[in-house]
Amino acid sequence: MSQEKKPVVAFLGPQGSYTHQATLDAFSHSNYSISPQVTIEDVFAAVQNGDAFRGVVPFENSSNGSVVFTLDLFADLHGKYSDILVCGESYVAVKHCLLGYAHSTEQNLTNRAAAPSHPDNASAKSMARPLSDLSNVKRLYSHPQAWGQCKAFLNTYVKHAERHDVSSTSKAAELVAQDKTGESAALSSIIAADMFGLDVLAKTINDRVENTTRFLVIRRKDSSTPPGSIPPSPSISNTTAVAPNGGKQGNWKTLITFTVDHANPGALAHCLSAFEKFGLNLTSINTRPSGVENWNYVFFVELKGRKEDGEEDGKVNGALKELEKVCRGYRWLGSWENRLIAT
């Protein structure tokens, strides 16, 4: 296969981000041209307009919850991404580190260096301890999602540092590398430490060490599958989960959005009972503002099951027919193979 003919996979960049890792796990460099994008919306746009064959976007973190930017793009209030479907998922273990220029190079720290800035908060919640003196750190940089994933460590050791939001954990490390005073530090991946020549000031500072992000693979409705080159859905990395039945009789997930008539009492319950009627297990529900009217919502339902192409008798197909009768509008956003096994 020549360089020019490789299908493009767009992902939320930059290089070295967790989404990059998820992308490489699912799509090999030898078969695909991996293309970093600046925003999650850029990934959607690249897939929608056909510039990219697939896209990879973060969807949900096990500690911090949904990625609302991604939910809003799926809600698609302005009808810009009407051809986007989910076709796969990927799980990546997220291990944040605190990166910067070490104030002291001693590995054996004095008590002062490792002392919590707020001893009351230290109460066994943060398992990580600094590898360096952090008293010099005045500014922290990271992606907004990361703050919520490292609350205990941040509150215990660097509570008074000012937090600056940047577009990715990788970008955070890049910025910190430019500040030679050592007053800046980044919440980022250990890969980024190598990439930008930074010291690891603390390792695995997540509140939950099993912190995992789920990524979704998106495609256009009408996109074809190049013969023999694409796995049915991406593989998994760095988690205890493994693909169950190799895609043969594996279980499936489906994502659906719908809106209800808020003037109609019980409208939401009626919509949800459409799924119950067909014995479909709802695994999660999310809401986002509908954009139409204040305090109206777009509901996101994820369930176990698969919409069958061209069949009328599948459970999901049946539930969607039922849903259509009681909701204001709905959209099937794809069915894909489940890649998580409960441990």
Place this chain on the structure above:
Amino acid sequence: MSQEKKPVVAFLGPQGSYTHQATLDAFSHSNYSISPQVTIEDVFAAVQNGDAFRGVVPFENSSNGSVVFTLDLFADLHGKYSDILVCGESYVAVKHCLLGYAHSTEQNLTNRAAAPSHPDNASAKSMARPLSDLSNVKRLYSHPQAWGQCKAFLNTYVKHAERHDVSSTSKAAELVAQDKTGESAALSSIIAADMFGLDVLAKTINDRVENTTRFLVIRRKDSSTPPGSIPPSPSISNTTAVAPNGGKQGNWKTLITFTVDHANPGALAHCLSAFEKFGLNLTSINTRPSGVENWNYVFFVELKGRKEDGEEDGKVNGALKELEKVCRGYRWLGSWENRLIAT
């Protein structure tokens, strides 16, 4: 009433924030000691430990959705705030402005000054136009929630400015006031422009002009009501909504959290049908990670209705009994008078 005996109302500060405005609407300075707190958790802690009689926290924005920090405190995974109940709500119209030092003082702008930095994005989505040349603005400061509320304006006029997250819109204005180069700007309230001597570079830059934030008033379970000094629930400001029936036979809202056994298919549907059985109108559903196990959630349900004290026959009481049979655990987080009328 002497100064010392005034009940304390804790709110998410600083002075000049939208929460401050919500607090003043609900609690008058003459009857209460209004006390700004640094974080939402500080407000919960002040009420839980009895330092404050009431607390006021942001809960939901009409454009940007739920305030996840507040949801997580209600989810209360570590059992720190087990006595907190919601006892009221308040709506405040949010009108963000872009504040800074004007590069040009001309009110009649040249075409260049008002030109979108990304003309493709200008497509009638952002109704606000800059009052000043923004080409000089390199850094933006605001509270994380504000970015999502002003997407169209930001993408159109200041896409390439770097965004810095700070703890409040008021704090953002304070920081910007210190940068005399005019390269910094804040998404903040018009009140903050006066407070910090900044120019208004653009007015009402929200995507949705009817952008409104809902605040909740919290109390301790066992807190008493000082005779004659507290309204049944706070009043409303700056919205088209008005208090319906003066609290006599007005409608009520109730907030409930519950967890389900994820190994049991249909568990979520069973829990939700407990509410349907009693004809309760669910007005919103939210989920947050349960903190117990990855991909398990705490569900938040808000419904129209009221848990009756000491009664067994109320609809909400009935639904809670039913819920108890099918959920893993639940918590009633309070019932309060609805302060919103659909317009």
